[in-house]
Each structure stands twice: as structure tokens, then as C-alpha cells.
């Protein structure tokens with residue numbers, strides 16, 4: 001039983017985690033910390049949180065668990081603020097989409113608390129932001145990755161693991177570098193591509209004609225270009241090395257296709273399309289999350 005849970009950043013992910021945890025009856029009181037009163041009062045009004053604070057330092061005293069659910073570019077400042085006032089029993093976790101940078105920040109700003117720090121990342125989300133987009137079922141049957149530090153205690157790691165499992169998630173552990181490489185390929189790169197396509201179309205003189213006739217294919221490919229620009233700016237900058245590897249690999253593939261189109265090489269093009277369709281169909285029928 002957690003007497004006091006503090007969620008710093010009561011948005012899509014922080015709000016959904018609070019709602020899912022409330023359903024487990026394992027939490028007595030949820031305090032939300034935010035930077036906008038509009039979002040916090042919405043979270044209070046819908047009972048996602050029991051109390052609201054704009055100052056993380058005031059909120060975290062005596063917390064059993066602190067969840068950092070802000071964009072990864074905000075994590076360091078918050079860790080620096082709260083580290084001196086965290087109780088020795090408080091477990092800290094985060095939901096950031098990148099892990100090596102968040103761990104480096106924790107080592108720099110919370111060196112006294114590494115034993116109780118459990119870095120995490122739920123692989124579930126949406127293109128919408130803020131608590132109004134939160135749902136209590138967001139993590140049901142979804143993967144959650146934990147990347148514990150060598151210092152992380154078994155108690156802290158097991159608590160965070162159990163809480164995610166109670167929210168319906170399937171918990172995995174992996175080294176942070178492996179995490180950042182995997183998600184550069186299958187999450188961060190697709191977001192950059194979606195933003196790039198929409199930015200390119202939107203900048204053309206005939207953009208309104210193009211958007212007028214864009215349909216399902218464009219909608220499916222670009223859904224995630226409606227995601228939070230702040231969040232994705234921070235992710236791309238935090239995972240720079242892996243992002244550059246993925247962008248280069250993708251550009252090489254696009255160039256192979258470009259060459260085949262220029263040469264009229266239908267065999268080469270069809271080989272690429274066949275391999276891609278087979279791989280995607282196998283992923284979908286294999287129970288993709």
C-alpha cells in the first residue's frame with residue numbers, strides 16, 4: 001500500500017498511470033505536480049489526483065513513490081530540485097522515452113538516491129497530450145521496459161515492477177543503451193519521418209490542395225505528427241547518436257528505392273515491397289502490442 005504517490009507531470013502518461021493505480025486500490029493519496037493550473041485543475045476535477053502543487057519540492061516530502069512523467073528535457077531540473085528533500089524511503093521512477101540520458105541526469109543530480117531509482121518506460125501512448133487524453137486502460141497488455149541501475153535495490157525494482165503489472169502491463173528489463181537503440185529504430189525514427197513528411201507538404205505553395213485530397217494513407221502515416229513537439233524535440237536530442245544511425249540507415253533504404261524508380265527496376269522495387277509486407281504481416285499476426 002502506498003500512502004502517498006506523487007506524479008510530477010500529470011499529462012497523458014502520468015495521468016494514465018495515476019488512474020490505473022487508483023483502480024488497484026494500492027494507493028491512498030495521489031498528489032499531482034504540474035506547471036499549468038489549467039491541466040492540474042482538470043486532473044483534480046476528474047479525481048485523477050487528490051491534491052495539486054506547482055512546486056515539486058513541496059509535494060515530494062514523505063512520498064512513498066515519485067513518478068517523473070515530464071518531457072525528458074525537464075527531468076534534470078526536477079531531480080536537482082527534489083533531491084535534497086526526498087525521504088530516504090522514497091522510491092523514484094520515471095516514464096521517459098529515452099533512458100541513458102535520464103540515468104545520467106539521476107547520477108548527476110540524485111547520487112544519494114540511486115538505490116531507490118528505477119528508470120522505466122511504458123511502451124504505450126498516443127498523439128494526444130495532457131490529462132484530458134489520459135485513460136485508466138492505457139497500459140493494459142502493453143510492454144513496460146525497466147532499465148535498473150547496478151545500484152537499484154531489489155525492493156525498489158520489485159515495487160515498480162509490481163505496480164506496472166497491476167496496471168495490466170508486461171514488464172521487461174534491458175540495459176539502457178539497448179533500450180535507446182531499439183526505440184530509436186521503432187519509435188523515434190517513425191515520429192521524425194511523420195513530422196518530416198507533413199512539414200514538407202505544409203511548406204509547399206499548393207499545400208491546401210494537397211491536404212484537401214490527402215486520404216487514409218496519409219492519415220495513417222502521419223497520425224503521430226500530431227504528437228507533442230516539445231516531447232519529441234527532447235527525445236531526438238537526448239537520443240542523438242542512435243537517431244543518426246537510424247536516419248542514415250533509413251536514408252540509404254530510401255535511396256535504394258529512388259535508384260530503382262529512376263532505373264525502372266521493378267524487380268528490385270517489388271523485392272523491397274514484398275520483404276516489407278511480409279515482415280509487417282508477421283509482426284501484426286505475431287501479436288504486436
Ligand SMILES: NC(=O)c1ccc[n+]([C@@H]2O[C@H](COP(=O)([O-])OP(=O)(O)OC[C@H]3O[C@@H](n4cnc5c(N)ncnc54)[C@H](O)[C@@H]3O)[C@@H](O)[C@H]2O)c1
Pocket residue numbers: 008009010011012013014033034035036039069070071072074078095096097098121122123124125126127128129130131228231235
Ligand atoms: N506520449 C507518449 O506516447 C509517451 C509514451 C511513453 C512515454 N512517454 C514519455 O512520458 C513523458 C510524458 O509524456 P506525456 O505524453 O505524458 O506528455 P504530456 O504533455 O501529456 O504530459 C506532460 C506533463 O508534464 C507537465 N510538465 C512539463 N514540464 C514540467 C515541469 N518542469 N514541472 C512540472 N510539470 C511539468 C506538462 O505541463 C504536462 O502536463 C515524456 O517523458 C515522454 O517521453 C510518452
Ligand SMILES: O=C(O)C(=O)C[C@]1(C(=O)O)C=C[C@@H](O)C=C1
Pocket residue numbers: 096097122123124125126127186187188224
Ligand atoms: O501510439 C503513439 O502515438 C505513440 O507514439 C506511442 C509511442 C510509440 O509507439 O512510438 C511513443 C513514444 C513512447 O515513448 C512510447 C510509445
